[in-house]
Amino acid sequence: MSSYVHGLMRRNYLNCIVGVAACGLAIHSASRLTVQQIPTRPSEATRSPTTLLVQEPAERSSRRPDFSNLLRQSSGRGNFHTLRAFRDATGNAWRSTVRIMDGDDQVAFGAIVHGDGYVVTKASQLPIGRTLVCELFDERRSKIEPVAISDEHDLAILRIGYKGLAPVDWEMPFAPQRGNWLATSSLNPTPVAVGIVSAGYQSVPKKRPILGVSLEDSTMGTSIKEVVHGSGGDIAGLQVGDVITSINGKDLSSTNAIIEEIKSCKAGQTIQIGIVRGRKASEIAARVMDLAEELWDPTELEVNGSISHRSTGYSKVFLHDTVLLPNQCGGPLVNLNGKVVGINIARAGRVTSYAIPADVVSSLVTNHLKNTKSSVVPAGATKSSARISEVR
Numbered sequence: 595m596s597s598y599v600h601g602l603m604r605r606n607y608l609n610c611i612v613g614v615a616a617c618g619l620a621i622h623s624a625s626r627l628t629v630q631q632i633p634t635r636p637s638e639a640t641r642s643p644t645t646l647l648v649q650e651p652a653e654r655s656s657r658r659p660d661f662s663n664l665l666r667q668s669s670g671r672g673n674f675h676t677l678r679a680f681r682d683a684t685g686n687a688w689r690s691t692v693r694i695m696d697g698d699d700q701v702a703f704g705a706i707v708h709g710d711g712y713v714v715t716k717a718s719q720l721p722i723g724r725t726l727v728c729e730l731f732d733e734r735r736s737k738i739e740p741v742a743i744s745d746e747h748d749l750a751i752l753r754i755g756y757k758g759l760a761p762v763d764w765e766m767p768f769a770p771q772r773g774n775w776l777a778t779s780s781l782n783p784t785p786v787a788v789g790i791v792s793a794g795y796q797s798v799p800k801k802r803p804i805l806g807v808s809l810e811d812s813t814m815g816t817s818i819k820e821v822v823h824g825s826g827g828d829i830a831g832l833q834v835g836d837v838i839t840s841i842n843g844k845d846l847s848s849t850n851a852i853i854e855e856i857k858s859c860k861a862g863q864t865i866q867i868g869i870v871r872g873r874k875a876s877e878i879a880a881r882v883m884d885l886a887e888e889l890w891d892p893t894e895l896e897v898n899g900s901i902s903h904r905s906t907g908y909s910k911v912f913l914h915d916t917v918l919l920p921n922q923c924g925g926p927l928v929n930l931n932g933k934v935v936g937i938n939i940a941r942a943g944r945v946t947s948y949a950i951p952a953d954v955v956s957s958l959v960t961n962h963l964k965n966t967k968s969s970v971v972p973a974g975a976t977k978s979s980a981r982i983s984e985v986r
Contacts (some may be wrong), residue, residue, distance in 0.1 A: 646953020672917070677784050680777045685780040690755075690762040691925050693737070696721060701926025703780070704728065704752070705937055706759050707959045711736075714955060715748035716924035716939055717743045718862025728754045731781040732850065742962050745860075748904055748939055749952050751962060758830040762926050762950040770794045770912040778916055779927045779940060785928070789916030789947070794802040794933035798948065803861045807832055809849045812869065816849045817841060823887075824900065830880030833871065840868035856882055860902035881921040905942040910954055915945040922956030924946075 602897035610698045671677075692704040694715055704715035713728060720726065729739045736754040743750045768789045806825020807818045821828050840846055842865055843853045859865060861884035868877050883903045902920045914927070919940045926934040927949045936949035 626673075647648070648893075657857075661912070663938045665870055667774055667976040671788050673975060674784075677786075677788060680775075680785050680788055680930075681783045682781060683930040683932065684777045684783075684785055684928045685763070686760070687926050687928045687932060688781060688783055689731050689760050689932055690934075691779045692782055693729065693781060694720065694752075694924070695727050695729055695735070696724050699728070700921050701726065702923055703778075703796075703923075703938070705762050705926045705934065706750075706760050707955070708963065709759050709761055710757050711743070711759060712959065712963065712980050713738070713752045713754060714749050714924075714937060715752065716902075717745075717748050717938075718860070719902070719920065719924055720750060722864055729781070730756070731757075736823050744958055746819050746909055747957065747958065748908070749937070749950065749953065749955065751959060762934040763932070765929060765931070765935045766956065767951050768929075768952050770935070771952075775930055776914050776916065776935065777930075778918060778922065779926045779928050784920055787916045789914045791912065792912040792915045795910055795912050795951065798906050798908040798911060798942075801861075801884040802857050803863070803884050805832075805856050805880060805882055806885070808836070809852060811849060812837065815847060815930045816852055825885070826881040826883045826903065830867075830878050832867070832878060832880065835871070837870040838867060839870060840866075842866050843868075858878060861907070862902075884986070899941075899944060901942065902940040905948070908939065908950070911939065911948040911950060914947055914949060916947050917945070956975060 596938040617886075622712040651880070692706060692713055692715075694701045694704050701721065702715045704713045706712070707714050726738050728734050729735050734756065736756055738752045738754050741751040741753050770793075772791050772793065775789045776789055776791060779791075780786040798985075804825070806827040807824040808820040809816050810819040811817075816838050818827075818832060818834055818836045819839070821832055821834060826931075827985055838846065841852065844855065846852045846855060859882045862881060864879050864881050865982075867879050867880055868875070871956045881903050882904045883901065885901065902921050902923060916927075918938060920941055923938045923940060925938060927936045927938050929935050933954055936951045937955050938947060939950045940947055940948040
């Protein structure tokens with residue numbers, strides 16, 4: 595018995611030695627990392643009243659490496675490893691997802707809704723007068739032919755030159771439950787973004803379109819006094835001091851006339867603005883936006899990030915907090931059963947995105963194709979060649 599106990603004690607001793615060695619190796623490896631130097635806390639006597647309002651980091655008890663930033667990044671929703679965790683749950687929706695392209699630039703995502711090559715996407719995201727193409731998950735590309743646009747839902751029905759495609763698998767009926775996970779599919783199994791349902795069905799009142807500039811009368815005419823960061827005017831390159839002389843070729847001489855002309859436009863519409871900068875006259879293309887009033891503040895869009903040019907005026911949407919770019923709208927929104935619960939239709943704020951429910955999109959497409967299928971231009975024809983202005 596004594597020999598058995600002795601042997602057992604020896605094995606435990608060896609295990610401890612190995613464990614200590616392993617810990618030592620880990621510490622040695624970690625010590626080779628850059629150590630964050632924590633500044634000494636100022637004494638209470640040297641702090642200013644302003645400093646007292648700022649929460650200071652807790653004092654570190656050692657000089658061990660600080661992995662806090664790495665941990666925060668690794669646990670973020672946009673982290674690649676986090677997104678990969680949703681691959682299996684979101685099924686094959688990515689095979690029914692397309693990209694609408696203007697040259698090499700992505701304009702929007704889209705969803706295949708019929709095997710004969712019908713696709714839906716966000717209508718106001720499509721530039722007027724441009725020749726667009728549709729890219730499939732297998733890198734095939736096709737010109738698109740506009741079929742119809744629903745202003746109520748901001749959806750465009752397009753047709754591409756391929757048949758035998760896999761349409762999205764709708765989840766119907768769908769009742770959004772707050773806190774449920776959702777994923778925005780891309781053209782590969784890893785979703786482009788994930789989020790959770792934040793509110794159920796609701797309508798979004800329509801806001802008037804704006805250019806995102808404030809105007810004032812000057813000796814030269816109507817000049818720009820301020821440009822809202824991230825607005826259509828800012829993106830187009832309008833500057834403080836520019837004098838607006840016309841919109842879409844129509845000469846306008848007063849502030850009220852310019853405002854009324856912009857109000858008559860549609861959100862997402864591109865307008866041609868005649869300006870005088872210095873002594874040089876030129877024309878700038880800008881897209882108007884229907885921003886909510888709370889985003890008119892010059893700093894709000896800087897905080898919220900890019901907002902869809904049309905983000906209001908929807909009769910039925912549900913809300914989720916997925917962080918999307920405007921050109922990532924228009925495609926499928928998928929639940930963890932791999933079913934498509936809706937189409938992302940707008941990025942409306944820092945943590946607010948809207949989606950059109952699956953039953954609304956499916957009904958819209960079914961009814962339209964039933965009524966107009968005989969008049970649709972055959973796939974491959976060159977009559978309209980994807981110039982979206984023809985159906986607008």
